[in-house]
Amino acid sequence: MLKTVTIQNNTFTAKEKSLVLWFDEVSINDIPLVGGKNASLGEMMQQLTPKNIKIPNGFATTAYAYRYFIKSAGLEAKLRLLFADLDVEDMKNLQQRGKKARALIMKTPFPAELEKAIALSYETLCYLYGQDTDVAVRSSATAEDLPDASFAGQQETYLNIHGVESVLKATHKCFASVFTDRAISYRTIKGFDHFDVALSVGIQKMVRSDLATSGVMFSIDTETGFKNAALITAAYGLGENVVQGAVNPDEYLVFKPTLREGFRTILNKRLGTKAIKMVYDGGNSIKNVPVPERQQQQFALSDDEILQLAHWAIIIEDHYSQVRGSYTPMDIEWAKDGVTESLYIVQARPETVQSKKSGNLLRSYQLQEKGKVLLTGRAVGQAIGEGKVRVILDTNNIYEFQPGEVLVTNKTDPDWEPIMKKASAIVTNQGGRTCHAAIIAREMGIPAIVGCENATKLLYNSQAVTVDCAEGEVGIVYDGLLPFEVVETVLDDLPETRTQILMNVGNPEEAFRLSALPVDGVGLARLEFIIANHIGVHPLALLNFDEVEDEAEKAKIAELTMGYENKADFFVDRLAYGMGAIAAAFYPKPVIVRMSDFKSNEYANLLGGKQFEPDEENPMIGWRGASRYYHPKYRDAFGLECLALKRVRDKMGLANVIPMIPFCRTPQEGMKVLEEMAKYGLERGENGLQVYVMCELPSNVILIEQFAQVFDGFSIGSNDLTQLVLGLDRDSALVADIFDERHDAVRRMIKIAITIAHECGRKIGICGQAPSDYPEFAKLLVELGIDSISLNPDSVLKIRFEVAKLERVLTKSEVRSQK
Numbered sequence: 152m153l154k155t156v157t158i159q160n161n162t163f164t165a166k167e168k169s170l171v172l173w174f175d176e177v178s179i180n181d182i183p184l185v186g187g188k189n190a191s192l193g194e195m196m197q198q199l200t201p202k203n204i205k206i207p208n209g210f211a212t213t214a215y216a217y218r219y220f221i222k223s224a225g226l227e228a229k230l231r232l233l234f235a236d237l238d239v240e241d242m243k244n245l246q247q248r249g250k251k252a253r254a255l256i257m258k259t260p261f262p263a264e265l266e267k268a269i270a271l272s273y274e275t276l277c278y279l280y281g282q283d284t285d286v287a288v289r290s291s292a293t294a295e296d297l298p299d300a301s302f303a304g305q306q307e308t309y310l311n312i313h314g315v316e317s318v319l320k321a322t323h324k325c326f327a328s329v330f331t332d333r334a335i336s337y338r339t340i341k342g343f344d345h346f347d348v349a350l351s352v353g354i355q356k357m358v359r360s361d362l363a364t365s366g367v368m369f370s371i372d373t374e375t376g377f378k379n380a381a382l383i384t385a386a387y388g389l390g391e392n393v394v395q396g397a398v399n400p401d402e403y404l405v406f407k408p409t410l411r412e413g414f415r416t417i418l419n420k421r422l423g424t425k426a427i428k429m430v431y432d433g434g435n436s437i438k439n440v441p442v443p444e445r446q447q448q449q450f451a452l453s454d455d456e457i458l459q460l461a462h463w464a465i466i467i468e469d470h471y472s473q474v475r476g477s478y479t480p481m482d483i484e485w486a487k488d489g490v491t492e493s494l495y496i497v498q499a500r501p502e503t504v505q506s507k508k509s510g511n512l513l514r515s516y517q518l519q520e521k522g523k524v525l526l527t528g529r530a531v532g533q534a535i536g537e538g539k540v541r542v543i544l545d546t547n548n549i550y551e552f553q554p555g556e557v558l559v560t561n562k563t564d565p566d567w568e569p570i571m572k573k574a575s576a577i578v579t580n581q582g583g584r585t586c587h588a589a590i591i592a593r594e595m596g597i598p599a600i601v602g603c604e605n606a607t608k609l610l611y612n613s614q615a616v617t618v619d620c621a622e623g624e625v626g627i628v629y630d631g632l633l634p635f636e637v638v639e640t641v642l643d644d645l646p647e648t649r650t651q652i653l654m655n656v657g658n659p660e661e662a663f664r665l666s667a668l669p670v671d672g673v674g675l676a677r678l679e680f681i682i683a684n685h686i687g688v689h690p691l692a693l694l695n696f697d698e699v700e701d702e703a704e705k706a707k708i709a710e711l712t713m714g715y716e717n718k719a720d721f722f723v724d725r726l727a728y729g730m731g732a733i734a735a736a737f738y739p740k741p742v743i744v745r746m747s748d749f750k751s752n753e754y755a756n757l758l759g760g761k762q763f764e765p766d767e768e769n770p771m772i773g774w775r776g777a778s779r780y781y782h783p784k785y786r787d788a789f790g791l792e793c794l795a796l797k798r799v800r801d802k803m804g805l806a807n808v809i810p811m812i813p814f815c816r817t818p819q820e821g822m823k824v825l826e827e828m829a830k831y832g833l834e835r836g837e838n839g840l841q842v843y844v845m846c847e848l849p850s851n852v853i854l855i856e857q858f859a860q861v862f863d864g865f866s867i868g869s870n871d872l873t874q875l876v877l878g879l880d881r882d883s884a885l886v887a888d889i890f891d892e893r894h895d896a897v898r899r900m901i902k903i904a905i906t907i908a909h910e911c912g913r914k915i916g917i918c919g920q921a922p923s924d925y926p927e928f929a930k931l932l933v934e935l936g937i938d939s940i941s942l943n944p945d946s947v948l949k950i951r952f953e954v955a956k957l958e959r960v961l962t963k964s965e966v967r968s969q970k
Contacts (some may be wrong), residue, residue, distance in 0.1 A: 674941020
C-alpha cells in the first residue's frame with residue numbers, strides 16, 4: 152500500500168522518499184526509514200500474524216519526513232549553534248540547551264505536505280476502526296533498538312489521542328522530543344551525532360488495556376541471562392505504568408523448552424501490589440486511578456493467558472534469531488483489550504544486556520559480613536554497591552546528585568538517566584523487574600532494588616548503606632558500608648571427567664545463576680529449604696487450618712495463604728514452583744530432589760507446627776524421613792509433597808527430577824513409602840520415574856542388596872553416616888572433635904556401599920559435605936569408582952580439576968597394570 156506524495160513538484164514513489172508508510176509496508180530491514188520500533192512492528196505484522204500473533208494496525212512517519220522538516224526550516228544550523236557549548240555532565244547546562252531546542256522545534260510548523268500525509272493516513276485508520284479512533288503516538292528513533300544501544304524510551308509517547316489535529320500535535324511533540332535532556336545526554340555518551348539520528352513516529356490503534364491488563368515480557372531471565380525462561384510482568388490498565396515503574400506488577404516465569412512440547416510449565420507466579428492503573432480520561436488524556444484492594448489481591452492474568460504470551464515470546468525470539476543469524480532474546484510489550492478480551496503485541500525489540508554478556512566468564516559478589524537490614528525489594532543486577540544515600544523525588548533536583556551516591560527515589564523514567572549512570576546503586580519505591588529503573592540499571596551494570604514501597608521514607612541523605620543484589624530475587628539494603636568481594640571465574644578449557652560432578656542446590660532463586668557452572672546436574676536439592684523459606688507453614692496446619700489453636704499463628708497463616716480457598720494448595724503451589732525452578736535450571740540434566748527431612752523440633756518451628764509435633768528427647772534419630780511418610784499422623788502431609796512432585800514431572804514436563812527418600816531404616820519401610828507415592832500417581836518406572844534412597848544409615852550399607860531391590864539408586868549422606876557409624880551426635884560440641892568423615896570406619900562403610908551397589912547394577916553417588924571440605928576424601932571416592940560427587944557451588948571448579956587429574960593418574964596406573 153505504497154503512498155505517492157508530491158513534494159516541490161517532484162513525485163516520489165520509492166519507499167525511502169515516502170513521508171508515511173503503513174506497518175505492513177515495512178520490515179526489520181527498514182530501521183533507517185522508520186526506526187527500530189516501527190520496523191519491528193512491520194516485521195511482525197508481515198511475518199508473525201500468519202502465526203496467530205496479533206498486532207494492532209497503524210502507520211509511521213518516516214525518517215525522510217523528519218529530515219525534510221528539519222532541512223526545509225533550516226533547523227540544523229540553529230540547533231548546532233545551540234549545542235556548541237553543551238556539557239551533559241552539567242545538569243543545568245543540559246536542561247537549558249534541551250529546553251531551547253524543544254521550543255525551537257515546536258514553534259516551527261510542519262510542511263503542508265507532511266500535515267496532509269499524516270491526516271490522510273489517520274483518516275484511513277478511522278475508516279478501518281471507526282470515526283475519531285483512538286491511537287497511540289510513539290516515537291521511534293532510527294538508532295533505536297540496536298544490539299549495542301537501546302534508545303527506547305528516549306523520546307515521548309502519547310496515548311488515547313483522537314482526531315486529526317490532536318494526532319498532528321502529538322506527532323510534533325514527538326519530533327521535539329528528539330531533544331529531551333535524556334536523549335541528548337544518551338546520544339552524547341554513546342557517541343552518536345545528534346543529526347545522524349532521525350525520528351519516525353508510529354501512529355497505532357490503541358488496545359483498550361485500560362479496561363483490562365498490560366505489561367512487559369522478556370524471552371530471557373533478565374537477572375541471570377538464563378535462556379530457557381520467559382519472564383512476564385502484568386498490571387491493570389495501560390502499560391506505561393509497568394514500563395515507567397509506577398506500579399509493582401505481577402511476575403510470571405515460564406520454562407520454554409517444555410512449553411514447546413505442550414506442557415504447562417509455569418515455574419512461578421508472584422503477586423504484585425498493582426495499586427494504581429492508567430485509564431482513559433475523556434478525549435486525548437489519561438489518568439491514574441486506584442485499583443480496588445480485592446482486585447490487587449488477584450493475579451492480572453489467567454494461566455492460559457500466561458502460557459499464550461510465553462508461546463508468543465518463543466515465536467518472536469525464534470523469528471528474530473533466524474533473521475539476525477544469531478540468538479536474539481527479545482524485550483516485548485503486550486496488552487489485553489478489555490472489549491475484545493484478546494491479547495496483542497504492541498512492541499518488540501532485542502534485549503540489550505544479558506545477550507551481550509560473555510558466556511565463559513562468571514562474576515559473583517559476596518558480602519564478607521552482614522549488618523542491620525534497613526529494607527528489602529526486588530533485586531536487579533546480581534551485584535553489590537555502596538555509598539551515601541541521596542533521596543531525590545523530582546527531576547528538577549537531579550543536579551544535587553553526586554557521583555558514587557546511592558540514588559533513592561519513587562521511580563525513574565528516561566529523564567533520570569543523566570544521573571543514574573553516576574550512581575553506585577539505585578533504590579526505588581515502585582516498579583518490577585521490567586520497569587525503567589531495572590532496565591537501565593542492568594544496562595549500566597549498576598545494582599538496583601525496585602518495589603521497596605517506602606525507601607524514600609526509611610532512608611535519608613548522607614546515610615551510608617550497602618545495596619546487596621547478589622543473594623537471589625530479594626535485594627537488601629544494609630546499614631553501613633560492608634566489606635564484599637568480587638570473584639571472576641573464566642570457564643575455559645574445563646576438563647571432562649568420568650565421575651559425574653553434580654551440585655548441591657537449596658535456594659530456587661539462585662538456581663538459574665548456578666546453572667552456568669560446569670556440572671552434570673544436581674545431586675541434592677533439599678525440600679526443607681523451600682518449605683522453610685518459601686512456605687513457612689507446617690503442612691498439617693494447612694490441611695487442618697480450622698483446627699489450628701494458636702490464634703496469632705492462625706492469622707499469619709491466613710495472611711500468607713490469602714486467595715487460597717484450600718490452604719493446602721498453597722503448600723503444593725510453592726513447593727512445585729521451587730522444585731520446578733531448580734529442575735528447569737539444569738534441564739535435561741538429572742536433578743535429585745530429597746523429600747523433606749526436617750526433624751520434629753524443626754517442623755515445630757514452622758507456623759502452626761508445635762500443635763502437630765511430638766516432643767522428642769533425641770529428634771536426630773527420631774521421627775524423621777521415611778518413617779513419617781507412611782505414618783497415619785503424617786501421610787497426608789507427605790501427600791502434598793507427592794502432589795507437587797507429580798505436577799513438576801507430569802504437568803511441567805520436568806521428568807529430569809529424581810525423588811530421593813531420606814533416613815530410610817529398612818527395605819520394608821522403603822516399600823511402604825513407594826506405596827504412598829503410588830497413591831498419588833507416582834509409580835516407580837512409569838514416565839521414567841526413578842526413586843533413589845539416601846545411604847546414610849549403617850542398615851543402608853549392611854542391607855544394600857535388599858535396598859537395591861526397592862530403589863533405583865543411592866546417594867551417600869556422609870554427615871549422618873559418620874555420626875551413626877561412630878555413635879555420636881553431630882550437634883553436640885562435647886564430641887565434635889571425634890566427628891570425621893575420613894575415619895577408617897566410615898571409609899570402610901563407603902567402600903562396601905559403592906562396591907555392592909555396582910554389583911547390583913545401581914548407581915551410587917555422594918551428596919554430603921566431605922568432598923567439598925576435603926580433597927583427599929574426593930580422591931578416595933574416585934579411586935573407589937563412585938558414579939557421582941555432589942558439591943557445594945564454591946567447590947565445583949576446584950574439585951572438577953582435581954577429579955580429572957586423579958582420573959588421569961588412575962588411567963595410567965590401569966594401563967601399566969595391564970602391561
